[in-house]
Amino acid sequence: MESRNLKYTLASDKTIRKNSDDLFISMKKSALLIFSFTSILVFSQNTEAYNKIYNKTFLETAQKDFPAALKVADSLFLISETPSFKTKSLMLSANLYFQKGNVEKAMELALKAKAIIEPTDEYLMQSKIYGFLSSLYMDLNLYKQSKEYFNKCLKTSDIIEDKNISNNIQGVISQERAQAEIKFKNYAQSIQYVKQSQKHLNLVKDPQPFLLAKNESLLGENFYLLKNDEASFDHYQKALKITDAIPDSYIKGIIYSGLARIYIDKKDEINAKKYITLAQEISNRSQFLALKKEVNETSEKYYQLTKDLDGLLEVQSKQEVVVENIQKQKDSFVDKSIVDLKKENVVVKEEISTSKIIILGGSICLVFAFLYFLISRKKHRRDFENFQKIMADLHAKVQEQEKQMQVNAKPKEILTENKAQFLKTTEKIMIDSTELKLLKKLEKFENSTLFTKNSISLSTLSTYCETNPRYLSNVINSHKGKDFNNYIGELRINYIIEKLERVPKYRKFKIAALAEEAGFSSSNKFATVFKKVTHISPSVFIKYVEENEEKEEVST
Numbered sequence: 001m002e003s004r005n006l007k008y009t010l011a012s013d014k015t016i017r018k019n020s021d022d023l024f025i026s027m028k029k030s031a032l033l034i035f036s037f038t039s040i041l042v043f044s045q046n047t048e049a050y051n052k053i054y055n056k057t058f059l060e061t062a063q064k065d066f067p068a069a070l071k072v073a074d075s076l077f078l079i080s081e082t083p084s085f086k087t088k089s090l091m092l093s094a095n096l097y098f099q100k101g102n103v104e105k106a107m108e109l110a111l112k113a114k115a116i117i118e119p120t121d122e123y124l125m126q127s128k129i130y131g132f133l134s135s136l137y138m139d140l141n142l143y144k145q146s147k148e149y150f151n152k153c154l155k156t157s158d159i160i161e162d163k164n165i166s167n168n169i170q171g172v173i174s175q176e177r178a179q180a181e182i183k184f185k186n187y188a189q190s191i192q193y194v195k196q197s198q199k200h201l202n203l204v205k206d207p208q209p210f211l212l213a214k215n216e217s218l219l220g221e222n223f224y225l226l227k228n229d230e231a232s233f234d235h236y237q238k239a240l241k242i243t244d245a246i247p248d249s250y251i252k253g254i255i256y257s258g259l260a261r262i263y264i265d266k267k268d269e270i271n272a273k274k275y276i277t278l279a280q281e282i283s284n285r286s287q288f289l290a291l292k293k294e295v296n297e298t299s300e301k302y303y304q305l306t307k308d309l310d311g312l313l314e315v316q317s318k319q320e321v322v323v324e325n326i327q328k329q330k331d332s333f334v335d336k337s338i339v340d341l342k343k344e345n346v347v348v349k350e351e352i353s354t355s356k357i358i359i360l361g362g363s364i365c366l367v368f369a370f371l372y373f374l375i376s377r378k379k380h381r382r383d384f385e386n387f388q389k390i391m392a393d394l395h396a397k398v399q400e401q402e403k404q405m406q407v408n409a410k411p412k413e414i415l416t417e418n419k420a421q422f423l424k425t426t427e428k429i430m431i432d433s434t435e436l437k438l439l440k441k442l443e444k445f446e447n448s449t450l451f452t453k454n455s456i457s458l459s460t461l462s463t464y465c466e467t468n469p470r471y472l473s474n475v476i477n478s479h480k481g482k483d484f485n486n487y488i489g490e491l492r493i494n495y496i497i498e499k500l501e502r503v504p505k506y507r508k509f510k511i512a513a514l515a516e517e518a519g520f521s522s523s524n525k526f527a528t529v530f531k532k533v534t535h536i537s538p539s540v541f542i543k544y545v546e547e548n549e550e551k552e553e554v555s556t
Contacts, residue, residue, distance in 0.1 A: 057072045064285060066287040073089055083120050084117070087113040087117040090109045091113050094132065099250070099290075103140065113125075114129050123157070123160050124169070127160065130153035131150075153169075157169040157173065164205050168204045171197045171198070171211060174194070175211065175214060187226050209242050213246070213251055213255070216239035217235070220255070224262065229265060237259075252282060253278075253286065254279075254294055257298045260272050264305050276299055279298065283295040292322045293326065299315040300319070303315060307466065312463060387534075387536060390534055390536075434471070435475060439479060441464065441466070442475070442479075452495060452519035453519055454521060456488060456519065489529040493529060493534065507546060511526065511527060511538055
């Protein structure tokens, strides 16, 4: 009856839609709520119906509308009356938060589910929760806790009498172990665990297509990492065929990404573009950070192949955000997990050392007070000398550029003369024509502002220079006298120095704004590199620029 009512409601919506777009939107939302409520009522009476909602929410809704998926999971928990159903709804939410990278929330919900189910004889759910916690701790590199829950998962699954269920659990456990071995680069061992997982799943009646596709995808990844592209391609194709039976989900995105990598290695741009586009479409819709990280890595390889510098810089920028979010979530959880233990130790240490610190601190303050005046004066004199040298170098550079523009009518003779002089002191690492081409590209790069891009890297610059990273690194080391990171850092600092000297408004900017302008990821990193290049902090340098300008105004 409820099903017929739902169909009638949806049919009514279709008719009303012809009259008003606004009313259509309203009725569409109402129909969705009716569908969710009806489904939840069915779930409360039928485990099979619940499993359908679970799979639809996890594999389909979460990929298209993540907040809606969380609302469904919360609704399931609110109407659940048994420990089993409450636990299942909590684990649905935990899995969703884990996909989003919120490790802390996923752990909180999983431990809550564990507390509800452990007093019961629901060994299936206990086993699933232990397996989830094991994987969660493994992802956090907390191997002791991961092993503890892994052993609990194995022990509990052995108690399950239903062989169909037991084999399904064992298949998932072996699959998770295969995933862990990839992390440790034990690819051959990972393949063995996948085969073990498949052996268990073959004994399951109607195994989930998602699990079968994941096994084939893991084999595809392992063989790719073992540089067996043919075997990798076959397994990814099998995985793709299996996923035809399920909606688009993160597993399909990973499969597309894997196929794209194979075509990238073969330099097949057409097929590589086909699969990387499909992977990006799923990744853009998904909240799964691990998928985004995987697809971004493959996208970087694709843009390097096609020499698309703009695309490469854009995806590198996206990747930095994803990696930072993943690490931030992990760090937040780990820090919170150990904070209580640290508090106890800190309190004890503070009580013991307070008196010692007061005495020692007072003595040190007296010594520093005595030395401060002499040291500060010496430092000020040294800093000002460094500042004067930097400004002289800057003016000399400007004069040199103007001189080069005046004699631009004879570029070949100048280049030949400079090249001959350079070769007297530097060993050649490539043929002359290649070096000259790279030096010209680097000169063009230095005169642009590409080095202020936060995502610039050696691979990005090598794409821009149409060479490979190793050759470019050698040229930078030999011709510029520094490695890539110092080369980029010095370009950025010189860029900001010139802005501070020529554009007064820059002196009013905060350090964070200057750091962002130069392309640094943080103000601390900017300040460190600035001091390394100039031997002066940014704030002191700005002070000297302003003082120097005031002196010049007075003298004129």
